[in-house]
Amino acid sequence: xxxxxxxxxxxxxxxxxxxxxxxxxxxxxxxxxxxxxxxxxxxxxxxxxxxxxxxxx
Amino acid sequence: xxxxxxxxxxxxxxxxxxxxxxxxxxxxxxxxxxxxxxxxxxxxxxxxxxxxxxxxxxxxxxxxxxxxxxxxxxxxxxxxxxxxxxxxxxxxxxxxxxxxxxxxxxxxxxxxxxxxxxxxxxxxxxxxxxx
Numbered sequence: 001x002x003x004x005x006x007x008x009x010x011x012x013x014x015x016x017x018x019x020x021x022x023x024x025x026x027x028x029x030x031x032x033x034x035x036x037x038x039x040x041x042x043x044x045x046x047x048x049x050x051x052x053x054x055x056x057x
Numbered sequence: 058x059x060x061x062x063x064x065x066x067x068x069x070x071x072x073x074x075x076x077x078x079x080x081x082x083x084x085x086x087x088x089x090x091x092x093x094x095x096x097x098x099x100x101x102x103x104x105x106x107x108x109x110x111x112x113x114x115x116x117x118x119x120x121x122x123x124x125x126x127x128x129x130x131x132x133x134x135x136x137x138x139x140x141x142x143x144x145x146x147x148x149x150x151x152x153x154x155x156x157x158x159x160x161x162x163x164x165x166x167x168x169x170x171x172x173x174x175x176x177x178x179x180x181x182x183x184x185x186x187x188x
Contacts, residue, residue, distance in 0.1 A: 002113070002157070002158055002161075007113075007158070007161045010109065011161075011164065011165065011168070014102055014105065014106045014109075014165075014169075015168065015172070017098060017102045018098075018099065018102055018103065018172045018175075018176070021094075021095050021098045021099065021102075022095075022175060022176065022179055027094065
């Protein structure tokens with residue numbers, strides 16, 4: 001649960017729920033938009049992680 | 058009431074009272090305005106996020122004006138309203154900087170407060186009859 005990816009998924013889920021509820025009125029639209037947001041956050045996070053992987057810290 | 062129906066505009070004093078209640082208890086402004094589904098979603102999600110941040114040993118930052126970023130984080134934390142004040146009063150949110158989840162906890166606490174501020178703005182729009 002407290003892995004980086006696990007926490008990122010929980011964080012993304014919470015943010016997606018709030019933004020979808022704020023920006024859409026109908027529950028079905030909220031569900032669709034929330035799922036798109038969640039997928040985008042997680043996919044974006046993974047892609048960004050791999051892009052940053054070769055950079056020295 | 059359907060969620061898409063535009064609410065009638067409230068008086069100015071009522072609008073500001075709704076905003077104050079929405080800040081104090083996440084989602085309460087929407088519940089007041091009859092948007093039950095939205096209000097309950099905000100209440101549950103934001104409280105969960107806030108509790109998760111405390112569980113991850115994040116810090117409720119103090120208002121230290123000598124450190125502007127710390128003061129900004131404190132302002133964001135304050136966005137949670139009464140849950141923030143209760144947690145602060147109970148001595149929670151001291152933050153353990155050597156905990157591996159410290160920064161994650163901070164992210165949860167700060168973003169929960171900031172999103173509650175957005176929820177307050179949305180409640181303002183609904184109370185004004187704009188949504």
